[in-house]
Amino acid sequence: MYLHGTSRINERGHLEIGGCDTVQLAKQFGTPLYVLDEQLIRERCRAYVRAFQQSGVDFQVAYASKALSTMAICRIVDEEGLSLDVVSDGELYTALKAGFPAGRIHFHGNNKTPEELKMALDAKIGCIVVDNSTELKLLRSMATKRSQQVDVLLRLTPGIEAHTHEYIQTGQEDSKFGFSLANGHALQAVETCQRSSYLRLLGFHCHIGSQIFDVRGYQVAMEKIGQFASKCYERYDFTTRVINVGGGFGIRYVEGDRPLSPDAYVSAIVDGLKASFSHQSELPAVWIEPGRSIVGEAGTTLYTVGTEKRIPGIRHYIAVDGGMTDNPRPALYQAKYDAMLANKGNQTNRQVVSVAGKCCESGDMLIWDCALPEVEIGDILAVGATGAYNYSMASNYNRIRKPAVVLVRDGKADVIVKRETLDDIIAHDVIPERLANDIALSRQE
Known part of the structure; x- marks a missing residue:
């Protein structure tokens, strides 16, 4: 081992x-x-931050808490200055109870319930990553009723099939996640945000898969999102402020696994950003979401x-x-x-x-x-x-x-x-009264 x-x-x-x-x-x-x-967890957090500091672009490194969510881990991530991704009310509750700053929390998920969105809005978290048109309409309605401005990213499916297990590929066209670039749904979502007084569209998110050992997929994703962002700039005069390329950075499980360093992943992502956003006077900030590669x-x-x-x-x-x-x-x-x-x-x-x-x-x-x-x-x-x-x-x-x-x-x-x-x-088991009575009667007989 x-x-x-x-x-x-x-x-x-x-x-x-x-x-x-x-x-x-x-x-x-x-x-x-x-x-x-603990030392290795902290070293991995710092490695991603250092890589971006050397790149010269604005950034956020957000720990993907779905990999391992406990209150102690949230404290470590906070101490290391990272942001935090959550995908459920349970993960959000864990983070808030741990004292994690709400403004550095991002909320993901393809089926956020009204209760979960309310919890996020009440906490005034930093960003909601909107996954589909149903969620977008619901969030717009809730934000309007509350007269509350909400920062959002739109999750896109860029049509990329990462070289990984089919169950953990998430960027290809046939996926439960995100707005499709190919069928026009993504453009419609941008227009919906632009027409809302309370949804502040920061930019776009994608995630191409997990346990990835090469950088080309991230560069291709950046190219496709850059092309889409250019179209949004021309059509809606929308300037992209944030590009989130997700996570998926591989680790070593067994002999033969050859993960790259955080420097290699970040360098390739930043190079892709610079090549794909020449239509803007200022580069967007880059956000990433390492989870597995940290813990x-x-x-x-x-x-x-x-x-x-x-x-x-x-x-x-x-x-x-x-x-x-x-x-x-x-x-x-x-x-x-x-x-x-x-x-x-x-x-x-x-x-x-x-x-x-x-x-x-x-x-x-x-x-x-x-x-x-x-x-x-x-x-x-x-x-x-x-x-x-x-x-x-x-x-x-x-x-x-x-x-x-x-x-x-x-x-x-x-x-x-x-x-x-x-x-x-058995803490949450409940025996209905009728069954308890039946047991009592059978014992009497």
């Missing part, structure tokens, strides 16, 4: 993260356990090995105390991960095993064909690069409790999400 950030093998042969021995973390907090490297490699999940099954000549399975409930990405996307034995970090890999989860599903497999030292029951398995879309997509399938999340730095570990209890699992 590739060691990211502060990860290292310590003198005891154990995996150490943020100065904390992961074997001790497993004993102290139990497994499964999400471990987050993904900073996360490691610890498991305890429970059982094994050998099928001679076919496969050697080991099962851990988590699975698709704490990491659904292999089942959803065929996502690949690498792992190591945290308590045998200096031992040589001697066998190939497949790591199964504990859910009652044949598809609950975390890793197929993983090279490890000799595995014993009770070993601590560490799976790397699990900081993004693991905790945030976790479920209670089979009524399995969600793990705790700990933040580690300089030898100190702090719980930022408590482990669920059995009482938490």
Whole structure:
């Protein structure tokens, strides 16, 4: 397993993260356990900011909180001076309760409810990224009734198919997201904004996909949006002030992944901006939305090995105390991960095993064909690069409790999400009175 950030093998042969021995973390907090490297998260935030500062253009770096949304993460992002993207009332509520400045919050989503929009308007958040004509009409009506000015971006689908898994491509023409450039809907949306006294159109947003390892897609997107912006300038005398090219910057999950540096992504985006907006006297500001590339490699999940099954000549399975409930990405996307034995970090890999989860599903497999030292029951398995879309997509399938999340730095570990209890699992269950009565009657009989 590739060691990211502060990860290292310590003198005891154990995996150490943020100065904390992961074997001790497993004993102290139990497994499964999400471990987050705070220093690496902060370094990634700063890397994007530095890259833009060197570019000379106005910018905002907004952390895409869908990757990992907790109050502690919101605090870190705020301290690093980033903005924040949210896509639901739950993520917005988390940010506001954490004290995140509302003026630096952007609200995404293809089906924002009236209640969610009201919450955003009440909080006076910085920007709403409008996704479709239904939302645009609703937001215009709400803003007009409240006599409240709202800054908006229009999300566009530029017709680009990024080289990634089909379920995480979002910029192609056939997508649930955004106004189409091809059918005229985007132009109609611009006209609607221009006619409103309360919708202040800042510019345009697009997102071409996730886990992207090259820059050409961003440059092509900038070209297409630049052409559209030029048309808006000619037709409506509209000057684009903001171009948001989303996120999708890739990270290293397994051997063979070759992510670029923040400098490389930002440089290509800025070059595309300069080449595509010659029709304006001033360049628009550039906004981006990294999520996975800020927290993904900073996360490691610890498991305890429970059982094994050998099928001679076919496969050697080991099962851990988590699975698709704490990491659904292999089942959803065929996502690949690498792992190591945290308590045998200096031992040589001697066998190939497949790591199964504990859910009652044949598809609950975390890793197929993983090279490890000799595995014993009770070993601590560490799976790397699990900081993004693991905790945030976790479920209670089979009524399995969600793990705790700990933040580690300089030898100190702090719980930022408590482990669920059995009482938490049933906390929202309700037995109707008629069923309670039926049980009482049956017991009397």
